[in-house]
Amino acid sequence: MSPYDYFAIVFYFGFVASVGLVFKKLNRNSVDYFAGGFRCTWWLLGASVFASNVSAWAFTGAAHIAYTYGVVIFVVTITDIMGYVLGFSWFAPRLRQVRAVTAMRAVRKRFSVATEQVYSWLMIVGSLVTATVWMVAVSVIISSVFDVPQSATIFATGASVTIMSLYGGRWAVIASDFIQLGLLMSVSVSVFLLAVYQLGGFGEYFDAIPDRLLNPILPHDTSYDMIWIAGFVLSSLVSRNNLTTAHRYISAKDSKHARLSTIVPIIGYLSLPICWFTVPMVAGSFSPNIEQEFSSLDIPAEGSYIAVAIQVLPNGLLGLLVAAIIASTMSSMDSALNRNAGYFVKSVYEPRIRKGQASQAELLTAGKAVTVVLSIVVVGLSVLIAERGRISLFDMYQQLNGRLTVPLAIPVFWGIFTSRSPKWAPLATLGFGLLVSFLIFDGIGTETGRRILNVFFSESSVDYIVNHPVTWSFLVNIPLSSLFFFSVGWLFPIRDEDYEKQVRQFFEDSRREVDFEREVGDDNTVFQAKTIGVMALVYGAFVSLLLLIPNPVEGRVAIGGIAAVMLSLGTGLYIYSKKRRPT
Numbered sequence: 001m002s003p004y005d006y007f008a009i010v011f012y013f014g015f016v017a018s019v020g021l022v023f024k025k026l027n028r029n030s031v032d033y034f035a036g037g038f039r040c041t042w043w044l045l046g047a048s049v050f051a052s053n054v055s056a057w058a059f060t061g062a063a064h065i066a067y068t069y070g071v072v073i074f075v076v077t078i079t080d081i082m083g084y085v086l087g088f089s090w091f092a093p094r095l096r097q098v099r100a101v102t103a104m105r106a107v108r109k110r111f112s113v114a115t116e117q118v119y120s121w122l123m124i125v126g127s128l129v130t131a132t133v134w135m136v137a138v139s140v141i142i143s144s145v146f147d148v149p150q151s152a153t154i155f156a157t158g159a160s161v162t163i164m165s166l167y168g169g170r171w172a173v174i175a176s177d178f179i180q181l182g183l184l185m186s187v188s189v190s191v192f193l194l195a196v197y198q199l200g201g202f203g204e205y206f207d208a209i210p211d212r213l214l215n216p217i218l219p220h221d222t223s224y225d226m227i228w229i230a231g232f233v234l235s236s237l238v239s240r241n242n243l244t245t246a247h248r249y250i251s252a253k254d255s256k257h258a259r260l261s262t263i264v265p266i267i268g269y270l271s272l273p274i275c276w277f278t279v280p281m282v283a284g285s286f287s288p289n290i291e292q293e294f295s296s297l298d299i300p301a302e303g304s305y306i307a308v309a310i311q312v313l314p315n316g317l318l319g320l321l322v323a324a325i326i327a328s329t330m331s332s333m334d335s336a337l338n339r340n341a342g343y344f345v346k347s348v349y350e351p352r353i354r355k356g357q358a359s360q361a362e363l364l365t366a367g368k369a370v371t372v373v374l375s376i377v378v379v380g381l382s383v384l385i386a387e388r389g390r391i392s393l394f395d396m397y398q399q400l401n402g403r404l405t406v407p408l409a410i411p412v413f414w415g416i417f418t419s420r421s422p423k424w425a426p427l428a429t430l431g432f433g434l435l436v437s438f439l440i441f442d443g444i445g446t447e448t449g450r451r452i453l454n455v456f457f458s459e460s461s462v463d464y465i466v467n468h469p470v471t472w473s474f475l476v477n478i479p480l481s482s483l484f485f486f487s488v489g490w491l492f493p494i495r496d497e498d499y500e501k502q503v504r505q506f507f508e509d510s511r512r513e514v515d516f517e518r519e520v521g522d523d524n525t526v527f528q529a530k531t532i533g534v535m536a537l538v539y540g541a542f543v544s545l546l547l548l549i550p551n552p553v554e555g556r557v558a559i560g561g562i563a564a565v566m567l568s569l570g571t572g573l574y575i576y577s578k579k580r581r582p583t
Helices: 003-026 030-038 042-053 061-069 071-097 103-110 113-146 150-199 202-207 226-239 243-248 255-260 263-271 273-281 300-312 317-353 360-388 393-414 425-443 447-456 459-467 469-491 497-511 525-548 553-579
Strands: none
Touching (some): 003 030, 003 150, 003 317, 003 525, 030 150, 030 317, 030 360, 042 150, 042 255, 042 263, 061 071, 061 273, 071 226, 071 255, 071 263, 071 273, 071 497, 103 113, 103 243, 103 497, 113 360, 113 393, 113 425, 150 202, 150 273, 150 317, 150 360, 150 525, 150 553, 226 393, 226 469, 243 393, 263 273, 300 317, 317 360, 317 525, 317 553, 393 425, 393 469, 425 447, 425 469, 459 469
């Protein structure tokens, strides 16, 4: 790291902090703070959705899978594309049309207060674990580059995330996400192209990928074989679009903007993963001794992407890459913290603790206080994992999916399609799914569990089942829990007239398009475009200054390209704001 890189990092953090201050004035009430006032344009919301899904995990945990196992990592991004294509086709407008401030309020509208309460707490716990994975992932990158203890980086990043979260609520999150996406996109493309250049061209670059990494069908003695792929695809179908994912679209201006917002992540996942995941695959050509070079990490391969970046990036750009990755993780965590604070405030504090008597000012204060508490919990869990050692970041993500995400997703996925389920069906299905998860993860590996399995399967098959609980959680739990949910609906039809009316109203709302002018009003699209355009121009101007740093020609070209992307985004948005008449 050169002094120029440190300067780039410091400037970026100051720049991001200013975003919260700029958008702070838009937070007039809890709806603004947690849902952007339902006024977000599709391009801004889409950038936020995509950026908040990209964290340091993509450059550490996913890089480890790409470096070790190869192209199988693209299964994750393929399922992301599938999820957003389905979102464009059907889910995005329907979830916006539920007209809920938070995803948990959408759960309440479809099912019941009891379901809302249980889901709120479980989603908060699950999100805390996910945020911890992100925090540990970003500490891996910082410790790799700066050669400082992971715990120290966790505390520093946690403090930054907390400050960021308190500034501007949902508006600050989505505005900073847009700038971060432009920066992360251009810098990661630069790493890819510079790696191609140093290896002599695209042919030589792809030839440098070991043959063993090009086989998407891995042997059964790995965790990511064809059976895992089938299970992961199945789990993605129910977890990518359901009532708990409504948070992606509830900020949209209307149904059309919710649908169009999916275009940004679709394009992003179609184009950027080749830059993210092929770089670790050729890391051996740049750093043959990654295991020794990053021996301080529990899993050295998680430093494979950054190892290439250190080799190819010119002065100034490594700092931009580190800042962009840290900031994207901060944005992901900031979004999660803001979302969880919304769950607690709107689903627990306001209706249960304050009995609907809290003012908007009190709700805003409560949201900020909860954000601080959740941040402290995430930092504590992250330090605990870093100090005591851990499993692969990718495996942590998979364990969370198998144990909790799948049981949670089944009722809120099918509940969008069918009205034939009593009020207690989602909680009963959730309990059934958690029981199945427990048996798969903690039961079949016991002596009794193996003895029962041996009655039906050979010893080798039993070994495979026991050693692949995540895969079997996908393939077994999803069909069983789905069957349970539908069976309850058929065996116990709704007999509560009030509940039947509530369900009917839910489906009527979800089919009725949002009329922005009548239901929301006070369009601030011009402010969004102009303000973010100016911010992009400012940052593009800063990147342009890096051209003054002594660098080889290819380094200057890369810096110039990044500056051009940011300046083009800024210019386009500013011109758009001038041509669009305020409404």
